[in-house]
Every structure is written in C-alpha cells, then in structure tokens.
Amino acid sequence: MKVTIIVFSPSGHTLKVAQLFKREFESWHSKVQLINITKNEEYLDTNNIKDSLKEDLDEHDVLLIGGPVYAGHVEKNILSTIDQLPEVGEKYGYLAVPFVTYGGVHSSIALEEMGRHIKRKSRKSIIGVKIASEHTLTKAMSKKINTNKPDKFEEGIISRAVEKIMKIAKIDYKKIKDISSSFRYAKLPERILFNTFSQSFFHKKHKNVTLDNEKCIKCKRCIARCPINMFEEHEGIVKMIKDKSQCILCGECYYNCPVEAINYSYIEMAKKRLKDGYAKLEKEQSAIYPKEG
Numbered sequence: 046m047k048v049t050i051i052v053f054s055p056s057g058h059t060l061k062v063a064q065l066f067k068r069e070f071e072s073w074h075s076k077v078q079l080i081n082i083t084k085n086e087e088y089l090d091t092n093n094i095k096d097s098l099k100e101d102l103d104e105h106d107v108l109l110i111g112g113p114v115y116a117g118h119v120e121k122n123i124l125s126t127i128d129q130l131p132e133v134g135e136k137y138g139y140l141a142v143p144f145v146t147y148g149g150v151h152s153s154i155a156l157e158e159m160g161r162h163i164k165r166k167s168r169k170s171i172i173g174v175k176i177a178s179e180h181t182l183t184k185a186m187s188k189k190i191n192t193n194k195p196d197k198f199e200e201g202i203i204s205r206a207v208e209k210i211m212k213i214a215k216i217d218y219k220k221i222k223d224i225s226s227s228f229r230y231a232k233l234p235e236r237i238l239f240n241t242f243s244q245s246f247f248h249k250k251h252k253n254v255t256l257d258n259e260k261c262i263k264c265k266r267c268i269a270r271c272p273i274n275m276f277e278e279h280e281g282i283v284k285m286i287k288d289k290s291q292c293i294l295c296g297e298c299y300y301n302c303p304v305e306a307i308n309y310s311y312i313e314m315a316k317k318r319l320k321d322g323y324a325k326l327e328k329e330q331s332a333i334y335p336k337e338g
C-alpha cells in the first residue's frame with residue numbers, strides 16, 4: 046500500500062507521531078512518503094500550497110494528515126493544506142486519516158473540523174486519531190502536563206490504528222463509508238462554543254510577540270525554531286520579518302531564547318487558563334475514532 050503523511054508540528058510532538066505512523070506502516074511493507082510542512086514556506090503561504098502539493102505529493106492509496114490542537118481547533122496551517130488538496134482519482138486515493146496531538150486538556154472540534162474539510166475534498170475519513178502529548182504551553186508552569194508523551198501507550202494506539210487502516214484499505218473503496226461524524230465526541234455546549242468561535246478569534250488579541258534587541262545576543266535560536274519563519278537576521282540584527290498576525294503563538298521563540306529577549310504575553314493568560322499546569326484533563330486522552338470494538 047502507498048501512504049502519504051502530511052504534518053505540521055511547531056514543537057515536534059506531532060512530527061514524532063507522524064514518524065511513528067511511518068515506522069508502523071513500513072513494518073507492514075507499505076511505501077510511505079512524509080511531507081513535513083513545518084518551516085516550509087511553500088506551504089505556509091496559502092497562495093503556494095496548491096502548486097506545492099501538485100509537485101510534492103506521491104501517488105498514494107491513503108493520506109494521513111496531522112497537526113496540533115490550538116484553542117480547541119486544529120492549527121490553521123493544516124486546514125489550509127487540506128483545503129488545497131488535489132482531486133482524488135487515479136493518482137490519489139479516496140481514503141484519509143486525520144490525526145491530532147493535544148495537551149490532553151480539550152481536543153474539542155479539532156478532528157471534527159478536519160473530517161469536514163476532508164469530506165469537502167471528496168475524501169473519506171476512515172478513522173481519526175487523537176494523541177495526548179506534552180502540553181507545550183506548560184513547559185514553564187509549576188506542573189507540566191503530559192511530560193514525555195507520546196510514549197509507549199500512544200505507540201500502541203498508533204500500531205492499532207495502522208492495523209485498522211490496513212484492514213479497511215483492502216475493502217472495495219465504494220463500500221467504505223466516511224465516518225467523520227464519529228469525531229463529534231465533545232459535549233454539545235463545547236462543540237457549539239468552538240464551532241462558533243474560530244481559532245483566530247481566541248488568539249487574535251494575543252499575537253503581540255516582540256523581540257528586545259537590547260537583550261538579544263544573536264544566537265539565532267528563534268530563527269531556527271520558529272515554525273513559520275518569523276525571524277531573520279539583517280545586517281547583524283535579528284528582526285521579525287512577517288506581520289504579527291501570522292504568529293501562531295507556539296512559544297518556541299520564547300522557550301528557546303537564553304536571555305529572555307522575547308516578550309510572549311500570551312503565556313500569562315495560558316497560565317491562568319491551565320491553572321498553572323493543574324487544569325483538569327479530558328476524560329479520554331489518546332483514542333481512535335470510531336470507537337474500537
């Protein structure tokens with residue numbers, strides 16, 4: 046079987062999951078292509094995605110696509126990529142598997158909205174996978190959530206998911222149903238809240254990261270770590286070269302700056318909302334949808 050995996054992963058956990066999927070599919074002798082769109086300008090600019098996909102996508106039977114949950118939604122770069130997928134047909138199969146990683150607090154409508162966008166591109170979601178990972182916003186809080194996750198437990202979930210995919214992919218595709226309605230697992234009030242308010246609504250007013258050039262020692266870690274290439278060095282000075290509205294608030298610049306030259310005020314709000322790391326976690330953490338049985 047031929048598999049393509051597309052992933053966006055600001056802090057590396059979703060990439061780890063994508064790599065685990067790749068390893069597992071390869072153990073079933075599948076041919077796997079992994080496209081990592083993190084830091085990849087060809088995919089970060091919505092005007093380029095269509096052509097980039099045309100150029101990069103190998104022939105595949107199943108497409109896996111994954112990103113992190115940000116404010117109850119899947120991070121928006123993944124949705125823009127789904128929206129630009131080429132038509133299915135001889136080269137690209139009908140089957141898709143959305144997957145998300147999240148800090149275990151609430152994954153809300155992330156899988157649900159991916160399923161909806163995938164359906165609009167005439168693909169059928171055959172399963173959906175959510176994987177609890179380290180909550181990156183808790184790195185500097187009193188209690189870290191899900192440190193060292195994904196771990197062995199999540200590896201088991203991924204291995205079961207691949208076994209399921211291999212089974213389903215053998216069935217005549219006309220008989221395979223889209224099961225994206227099973228991704229509506231969040232409670233109704235939560236679903237209504239997040240379907241009403243977009244990710245950009247929650248994040249808009251916090252997109253005010255700044256870099257203090259008086260403190261900056263030009264180590265360039267922010268340049269290396271920013272998943273959307275916000276920083277660049279010009280004539281010996283590190284600058285933010287994109288509009289602040291494009292910042293995704295991942296905090297990578299803030300966490301990796303050794304001299305605290307990054308001002309990331311969103312962390313204060315996150316600290317309150319996550320109760321300094323003591324926030325209540327979602328009942329079921331890592332899972333495959335529809336429910337196994």
Ligand SMILES: Cc1cc2nc3c(=O)[nH]c(=O)nc-3n(C[C@H](O)[C@H](O)[C@H](O)COP(=O)(O)O)c2cc1C
Pocket residue numbers: 053054055056057058059060112113114115116117118146147148149150151152178179180181182293294295296
């Ligand atoms: C800006 C931001 C918003 C987040 N929002 C949520 C959320 O709503 N629910 C949750 O459980 N985790 C949330 N997280 C945690 C991430 O989903 C989690 O750490 C994810 O695994 C990060 O993936 P990555 O390492 O591939 O970037 C958020 C993280 C960031 C940086």
